[in-house]
Amino acid sequence: MKLYMPSRILFEQEALEYPIGQNIQDFAQKNNIPYRMIPAHNRVTGLPGETAQQKYSQAKKTLVVGLKKDLRFQSCRPSADYQFPLMTSCPGHCEYCYLQTTLGQRPYLRVYVNIEELLKEAAAYTHKQSPSITTFEIASSGDPLSIEHLTGSLARTITFFGQLPQGRLRFVTKFTYVDSLLPLEHNGHCRFRFSLNSDKVVQQFEHRTPSVQERIEAAVKVAKAGYPLGFIIAPIMVYPGWYEDYGRVIEELEKGLDKVKTFSVPLSFELIQHRFTSKAKKSDTREISPESLRSRRKKA
Numbered sequence: 001m002k003l004y005m006p007s008r009i010l011f012e013q014e015a016l017e018y019p020i021g022q023n024i025q026d027f028a029q030k031n032n033i034p035y036r037m038i039p040a041h042n043r044v045t046g047l048p049g050e051t052a053q054q055k056y057s058q059a060k061k062t063l064v065v066g067l068k069k070d071l072r073f074q075s076c077r078p079s080a081d082y083q084f085p086l087m088t089s090c091p092g093h094c095e096y097c098y099l100q101t102t103l104g105q106r107p108y109l110r111v112y113v114n115i116e117e118l119l120k121e122a123a124a125y126t127h128k129q130s131p132s133i134t135t136f137e138i139a140s141s142g143d144p145l146s147i148e149h150l151t152g153s154l155a156r157t158i159t160f161f162g163q164l165p166q167g168r169l170r171f172v173t174k175f176t177y178v179d180s181l182l183p184l185e186h187n188g189h190c191r192f193r194f195s196l197n198s199d200k201v202v203q204q205f206e207h208r209t210p211s212v213q214e215r216i217e218a219a220v221k222v223a224k225a226g227y228p229l230g231f232i233i234a235p236i237m238v239y240p241g242w243y244e245d246y247g248r249v250i251e252e253l254e255k256g257l258d259k260v261k262t263f264s265v266p267l268s269f270e271l272i273q274h275r276f277t278s279k280a281k282k283s284d285t286r287e288i289s290p291e292s293l294r295s296r297r298k299k300a
């Protein structure tokens with residue numbers, strides 16, 4: 001799958017004082033991506049699109065570059081001790097994504113440039129709880145791997161945590177841009193968890209994400225690099241033929257893992273059903289993505 005390329009980039013003024021902000025500006029100039037300054041991320045206006053679907057789609061093609069002002073970390077129970085946000089949203093258009101309800105009017109991608117301040121704060125949280133291990137989840141508000149080629153934030157965070165004896169990272173992803181992360185000195189302190197589903201569910205609901213096969217190939221590379229690894233099959237959907245389809249996913253996974261069976265990589269598996277947030281239960285179910293509409297029309 002091709003690397004994500006935003007159609008426009010919006011910078012908060014202070015963002016250009018940080019190396020990540022400057023690098024993204026260079027990237028925009030080299031790739032002729034239009035960019036402009038904005039006073040604050042909650043003042044993003046004038047994105048193209050008439051209908052709600054068009055606006056949502058254009059927001060996903062918009063990258064906002066700014067600072068994380070509140071350096072306090074939210075709890076992330078039960079999967080980790082704290083959330084560690086490097087960014088919000090992601091280029092994918094999964095129809096069931098909980099971010100559709102939690103990000104409300106702001107589904108655009110947003111990256112934080114003040115990563116060194118965030119890392120310093122994470123180290124302080126970790127030292128406070130030492131000698132216990134403190135775990136941070138980096139994907140609670142988006143998929144950081146999806147834009148790693150633009151920020152390099154994930155690599156910096158993994159390397160930093162590699163040197164923190166009591167700090168651990170984890171994140172879940174559907175994306176596959178892992179190559180730049182393979183040579184890092186992670187010391188086993190970061191667990192990648194790849195989200196999988198049946199081919200049918202991926203094709204029908206997980207728009208603009210890599211195929212299951214590509215995700216398994218990326219997982220094999222990660223395992224060979226010695227990272228702790230996990231798989232999440234979620235959300236499990238029951239439809240005619242679901243049992244056989246999910247069986248095929250397990251078989252594909254088995255074939256992939258067979259290639260790394262000589263490596264001693266800690267593995268985890270999670271099987272999860274969809275959980276409707278209270279906002280999702282109340283949302284207007286008539287608002288469906290253009291891709292879904294097209295695929296439903298084809299079947300009709």
Ligand code: SF4
Pocket residue numbers: 089090091092093094096097098099142143174209
């Ligand atoms: S890849 Fe994950 S974060 Fe992105 S839209 Fe799909 S479910 Fe949401």
